[in-house]
Structures are given as structure tokens and as C-alpha cells.
Amino acid sequence: MQVYDTTLRDGAQREAISYSVVDKLAVARLLDEFGVGFIEGGWPGAMPKDTEFFRRARTELDLKHAVFVAFGATRKAGVRVQDDQQVRALLDAETPAVTLVAKSDLRHVERALRTTAEENLAMVHDTVAYLVSEGRRVFLDLEHFFDGYAFDPDYTAKVAATALAAGAEKAVMCDTNGGMLPSLITRTIGEVKGRLAVVLGVTEDEAVARLGIHCQNDTSCAVANTVAAVEAGVPHFQCTANGYGERPGNADLFAVVANLQLKLGMPVLPDGCIEQMVRVSHAIAEIANIAPDTHQAYVGSSAFAHKAGLHASAIKVDPVLYNHIDPVVVGNDMRILVTEMAGRASIELKARELGVDLAGHPEALSRVTTRVKELEARGWSFEAADASFELLARAELRAEQQDGALPKPFTLESYRVLVEHREDGAVVSEATVKVRVKGERIIATAEGNGPVNALDEALRVALTKHYPELSRFELADYKVRILEGSHGTGAVTRVLVETRSTGEDWTTVGVHENVVEASWTALVDALSYGLSRQVRV
Numbered sequence: 001m002q003v004y005d006t007t008l009r010d011g012a013q014r015e016a017i018s019y020s021v022v023d024k025l026a027v028a029r030l031l032d033e034f035g036v037g038f039i040e041g042g043w044p045g046a047m048p049k050d051t052e053f054f055r056r057a058r059t060e061l062d063l064k065h066a067v068f069v070a071f072g073a074t075r076k077a078g079v080r081v082q083d084d085q086q087v088r089a090l091l092d093a094e095t096p097a098v099t100l101v102a103k104s105d106l107r108h109v110e111r112a113l114r115t116t117a118e119e120n121l122a123m124v125h126d127t128v129a130y131l132v133s134e135g136r137r138v139f140l141d142l143e144h145f146f147d148g149y150a151f152d153p154d155y156t157a158k159v160a161a162t163a164l165a166a167g168a169e170k171a172v173m174c175d176t177n178g179g180m181l182p183s184l185i186t187r188t189i190g191e192v193k194g195r196l197a198v199v200l201g202v203t204e205d206e207a208v209a210r211l212g213i214h215c216q217n218d219t220s221c222a223v224a225n226t227v228a229a230v231e232a233g234v235p236h237f238q239c240t241a242n243g244y245g246e247r248p249g250n251a252d253l254f255a256v257v258a259n260l261q262l263k264l265g266m267p268v269l270p271d272g273c274i275e276q277m278v279r280v281s282h283a284i285a286e287i288a289n290i291a292p293d294t295h296q297a298y299v300g301s302s303a304f305a306h307k308a309g310l311h312a313s314a315i316k317v318d319p320v321l322y323n324h325i326d327p328v329v330v331g332n333d334m335r336i337l338v339t340e341m342a343g344r345a346s347i348e349l350k351a352r353e354l355g356v357d358l359a360g361h362p363e364a365l366s367r368v369t370t371r372v373k374e375l376e377a378r379g380w381s382f383e384a385a386d387a388s389f390e391l392l393a394r395a396e397l398r399a400e401q402q403d404g405a406l407p408k409p410f411t412l413e414s415y416r417v418l419v420e421h422r423e424d425g426a427v428v429s430e431a432t433v434k435v436r437v438k439g440e441r442i443i444a445t446a447e448g449n450g451p452v453n454a455l456d457e458a459l460r461v462a463l464t465k466h467y468p469e470l471s472r473f474e475l476a477d478y479k480v481r482i483l484e485g486s487h488g489t490g491a492v493t494r495v496l497v498e499t500r501s502t503g504e505d506w507t508t509v510g511v512h513e514n515v516v517e518a519s520w521t522a523l524v525d526a527l528s529y530g531l532s533r534q535v536r537v
């Protein structure tokens with residue numbers, strides 16, 4: 001099976017992606033580590049960056065698994081192949097393999113290329129034969145193959161046969177406009193292999209073994225179409241990391257590889273590579289400057305995240321019951337989400353994940369479950385606030401064990417926040433907190449660029465003497481959402497605070513009609529949680 005990656009060529013045709021040469025080198029290394037068989041690096045001669053990339057790759061890219069491929073078009077109509085500058089640039093790239101794009105839909109030949117059916121066949125033949133004579137492995141991408149085949153099957157099959165007869169290793173059927181469905185792919189390949197077998201004088205199995213598949217994702221079926229082609233006997237498939245590509249994109253390399261390897265038992269990658277899937281997917285997203293899709297199959301952080309209580313109750317018995325694969329196989333993790341849809345099993349599993357054992361404490365478990373549902377109904381959201389959930393679970397566990405309340409690093413007497421709009425337009429916030437810390441009453445005041453920042457600063461001033469570790473805590477993110485009121489109440493504000501300290505981050509939540517009070521709750525949880533992890537309070 002040939003796993004052919006075109007992230008650096010077709011994937012770069014996605015809106016908003018613009019790789020530098022250094023980015024391209026880094027992506028190529030990641031794809032090679034992932035074990036793909038071919039890496040299409042770009043179109044040398046079409047843009048200076050790609051020409052430069054191929055020049056630098058010669059000395060800077062030491063591929064362990066993959067064959068490096070340059071991409072370009074067949075010679076121009078009416079131009080001798082030896083005189084075509086684009087074809088020259090393909091040779092100058094000095095790659096062991098070249099992929100040529102050719103028109104295979106007669107309408108495109110006549111209307112886009114503005115040439116004859118015969119000249120297009122000659123362009124294909126001459127360019128393939130020339131590059132083969134220069135020692136290159138040649139693949140031919142048949143643009144608009146499926147649309148062309150539906151319009152004029154004889155001509156489209158003839159373009160494929162011409163390429164193969166001229167020495168192309170594979171004729172790759174491209175669903176360029178991405179309009180196919182799996183059943184149409186299967187049916188077309190069934191017919192095409194029969195036609196090619198006759199023209200090439202080989203068996204149908206030998207004919208299909210000379211084909212490849214390249215699917216765009218305009219019907220959201222690119223992965224399914226690719227898998228259908230492989231199931232029909234096609235031994236070469238082209239994909240891009242995370243499905244990046246023109247318009248809605250291409251077939252996602254990771255989903256195709258996982259489907260073939262894990263569902264159909266085809267060993268498409270070298271041993272040990274499939275476990276790298278999540279790491280490679282996210283690293284390429286980072287380089288492409290595109291936030292990873294959390295819901296992407298196999299590699300998304302939500303790909304194995306379970307929210308429904310019923311799921312969790314079965315997962316508690318055996319995770320296999322609600323996961324289509326073991327997430328570890330692709331380098332992912334299962335997660336249990338705690339929300340209003342949680343049942344006792346979800347709460348027990350989530351608490352266990354956070355190191356709180358509620359399994360032997362049915363009353364505490366019930367109370368935490370009820371409390372989560374009540375709070376979520378009032379606008380709280382624990383899904384993204386593990387730290388607040390952990391504090392809640394620990395508090396209920398201590399109550400059941402009659403250990404008293406969860407120790408708090410401080411108790412609040414009061415806080416006050418002022419926002420002053422001055423004559424010169426400056427807006428200054430000032431907060432005063434009065435707290436008791438280890439028996440000492442402390443009053444502290446601080447200014448900030450907003451009321452929450454001022455509160456955070458004042459609290460730190462008050463607590464730092466007793467908890468110097470606080471200086472390492474950094475408020476990393478602060479999100480506010482206004483929620484519709486429910487049960488006759490007014491709107492409420494939900495605040496999520498993300499805090500970071502050395503090697504760790506955690507998120508807490510607060511909800512109130514007043515944004516400052518919601519922020520205060522989230523801040524207090526953030527500091528309490530952080531201190532409970534780092535010092536005994």
C-alpha cells in the first residue's frame with residue numbers, strides 16, 4: 001500500500017495556510033516520523049518558496065521512511081517537453097519521484113487547456129516518458145477523473161492508459177471537484193479496471209493495481225471515498241494531514257490511515273508509527289497556525305470524550321463498551337465530562353481521574369451528582385473547570401467522612417472594588433480585601449487595569465506573606481459569558497479562570513448575577529486549588 005501525503009502541496013492550497021520554507025521542512029520531518037511512504041513537497045518552478053524548499057531539502061531533509069516527490073503539470077500544449085520550463089524545474093528539484101497533473105476530462109481539455117484531445121494525450125505521453133527516461137518514478141494525477149469518466153468514459157480511460165503505457169507507476173484518479181460518494185467511487189473503479197485491463201492487455205487485478213485515489217472533501221465523503229477505493233483494490237491513496245486542502249479540504253490522512261489499519265487490518269504504516277498520530281496531527285496544526293479541531297476523528301481532544309451519564313455507566317464496567325478503539329493506540333486519551341448530563345458513574349469516573357475516590361462513598365457520590373446538576377441548571381459549567389469540580393468532590397467526601405470542611409487558605413471578611421473614571425479619560429480600578437489567614441487579620445489594597453485584576457492583585461498582596469508560592473501563579477486566561485436567566489431569574493454571568501504555575505494549569509468557574517462576584521468565586525477557587533496542590537493549607 002502506498003501512503004502518499006500531499007499536505008505540503010494540496011494541503012497548502014487551504015485558505016489561510018502559508019508555510020515558510022522552515023515550516024515545510026518541519027512538516028516534512030513530522031510526516032516522515034509518522035511513516036508515510038511519499039511526501040509531495042510542492043510545485044518547484046511555480047513559486048520561489050517551493051523552488052527554495054526543494055533546494056534546501058537536498059541537504060537539510062534526511063527522510064527515513066518517505067520518498068520525496070516534486071509536483072507539476074504536463075508540458076504545455078504545442079511545446080517540446082525538453083523545452084518546457086516547468087518540466088525543467090521538476091528535474092532540477094532532483095527528487096526521486098515526480099507527480100504530474102493532467103487533464104482527463106475532455107471538456108477541460110477543450111475549454112480550459114484550449115487544445116485537442118490528441119494533443120493532451122501527447123502531452124501526457126511525452127512528459128511521463130521523458131521524466132522516466134531521466135530516472136524519475138512518475139505518478140500521474142488525473143484531474144477531474146470521475147466527472148470526466150461520467151461524461152466520456154472512453155477518453156478518460158485513454159488518458160490513464162496513455163500515462164501507464166508511457167511508464168507512469170500509478171494513474172491517480174482525482175475527485176477534483178469533490179462531488180463523489182463512496183458507492184459512485186466503487187462503481188466507477190469496477191468499470192475502469194475492466195476497460196484498462198483490455199487496453200493494457202492485463203488482468204483486472206493487475207489493472208487496478210496500477211491506480212491511485214485522490215479525493216477532495218466537498219461532499220464530506222473524502223475519507224469514505226478513499227477507503228472505498230482502497231477496498232475496491234486501489235493500492236495508492238493521497239491524503240493531507242488533518243484534511244487540509246482547497247475548499248473544504250482533502251481526505252484526512254489520519255482518519256484514512258486509522259480506518260485502514262485499525263478497521264480493515266491493513267498494515268499501512270511501519271510498526272510503532274500509528275501511536276504518533278495525535279502528536280503529529282497537533283504539531284502540524286501548530287505549524288499551519290490553525291487551532292486543532294477538537295472534534296476531529298481519532299486525534300481530536302474530544303474524540304474520546306464522554307458526556308452522557310449512560311455512556312459513563314457502561315464505561316465504568318469496561319471502556320471498550322463505548323469506545324470504537326482503545327484511544328491509546330492512536331496516542332489519544334479517553335475523558336469523562338462532568339455536566340448536567342452526568343450520572344453517578346460519570347461523577348465517579350471523573351473524580352477517579354482527578355485522584356478523588358468516591359467509589360466507596362455512595363452518599364458523597366450522590367451529593368456531588370445532585371450538586372453538579374443543581375449548579376449546572378443555574379449556569380455553572382464544570383466541563384472545562386476540573387479544578388472547581390475537584391474542590392467540590394473533595395468537600396463532599398470530607399463531609400461524608402466527617403472530617404469537617406475542606407481546609408481553606410483564608411477566610412473572607414469582605415472585599416470592595418472601586419472603578420474610577422477620571423477627568424483625563426483614564427479608568428482605574430482599586431480593590432480592598434479584608435481576610436483572615438492562619439489567625440491573622442489582613443487588609444490589603446491594590447490597583448489594577450480592571451476590577452478583576454485589582455481584586456486578584458489585592459488578594460495576592462494579602463496572602464503572599466503566608467503563601468509565597470502564589471508568586472508563581474499566573475492568571476493565564478479569563479473568559480466571561482452572559483447567560484440567559486432561568487426559572488424567572490435575570491441573566492447571570494459565568495466566568496472561567498485559567499491559572500498557570502510551573503508545569504501545571506487548571507481552570508475554575510464562578511457564576512453570579514454580578515460579574516465581579518462570579519470572578520471572585522472563580523479566583524478564590526483558583527488560588528485555593530493551586531495552594532492545595534503545592535502546600536498543605
Ligand SMILES: CC(=O)SCCNC(=O)CCNC(=O)[C@H](O)C(C)(C)COP(=O)(O)OP(=O)(O)OC[C@H]1O[C@@H](n2cnc3c(N)ncnc32)[C@H](O)[C@@H]1OP(=O)(O)O
Pocket residue numbers: 010043045046047073074075076077101102103112113114123143176
Ligand atoms: C487540481 C489541483 O489542485 S492541481 C494544482 C494546482 N495548484 C496551483 O495552481 C498552484 C500553483 N500554481 C501556480 O503558481 C501557477 O498557476 C502556475 C505557475 C502553475 C502557472 O501560472 P501561469 O503560467 O501564470 O498560468 P495560469 O495559472 O494563469 O494558468 C495555468 C496554465 O496552465 C495550463 N494548464 C493547466 N493544467 C495543465 C496541465 N495539466 N498541463 C499543462 N498545462 C496545464 C493552463 O491551460 C494555463 O495555460 P495558459 O497560461 O497558456 O492559459
Ligand SMILES: CC(=O)C(=O)O
Pocket residue numbers: 010101141142143144174175176177214216
Ligand atoms: C491533483 C489534485 O489535487 C486534484 O485533482 O484535486
